[in-house]
Amino acid sequence: xxxxxxxxxxxxxxxxxxxxELLSRLRIPFDVVAPDIDESPLAGESPDTTAVRLARxxxxxxxxxxxxxxxxxxxxxxxxxxxxxxxxxxxxMALKQLQQMRGKRVVFHTALCLWDAxxxxxxxxxxxxxxxxxxxxRDLPDEQLDxxxxxxxxxxxxxxxxxxxxxxxxxxxxxxxxxxxxxxxxLIALTTMLRRAGVSLFGLRYGTS
Numbered sequence: 001x002x003x004x005x006x007x008x009x010x011x012x013x014x015x016x017x018x019x020x021e022l023l024s025r026l027r028i029p030f031d032v033v034a035p036d037i038d039e040s041p042l043a044g045e046s047p048d049t050t051a052v053r054l055a056r057x058x059x060x061x062x063x064x065x066x067x068x069x070x071x072x073x074x075x076x077x078x079x080x081x082x083x084x085x086x087x088x089x090x091x092x093m094a095l096k097q098l099q100q101m102r103g104k105r106v107v108f109h110t111a112l113c114l115w116d117a118x119x120x121x122x123x124x125x126x127x128x129x130x131x132x133x134x135x136x137x138r139d140l141p142d143e144q145l146d147x148x149x150x151x152x153x154x155x156x157x158x159x160x161x162x163x164x165x166x167x168x169x170x171x172x173x174x175x176x177x178x179x180x181x182x183x184x185x186x187l188i189a190l191t192t193m194l195r196r197a198g199v200s201l202f203g204l205r206y207g208t209s
Contacts, residue, residue: 009069013062022185036062051077051111059115071115078158094160102137110181114193127193131186134174
């Protein structure tokens, strides 16, 4: 599809403030709609498969409401020694996570789906990619981990650390082809997908339909 001066409406299928902030960096108007889906992993499902499935499901769910839009779905699954690490939800759980991860390498699978709802063929409507980020945590004592958590309170983050904030101080190394993937929305992969969908990011007028 050739690029046009009017692009389709963009919808971010997420309730995440972090993904909203990341997408706003592209300076393209977009709507935000949080999908209502079960994000639990399936029995025997690998972490990367979980992330890709959920990213696709989120985009597909919102595509039903916006048949002429491009829908962005994303999901992240963190793993330590092959076991999935979820959002801690509380201080005690976050401290437990950081204690388990200190001095170790954690893999973050950040899956992205761009669903073109204008395409009636569901098999061809979605572009999907999984971006892996390898994060090595510093081997810090409990009192420093506790102090970090009380300062930043990253209880809604898988892995209990905000790399875009003070959490960077408890990390030793980040290895990724896309620096925005760890925060939750891989912008390098997304801009590639948007170009494939006919969206030009520079110097053009944008519409909502």
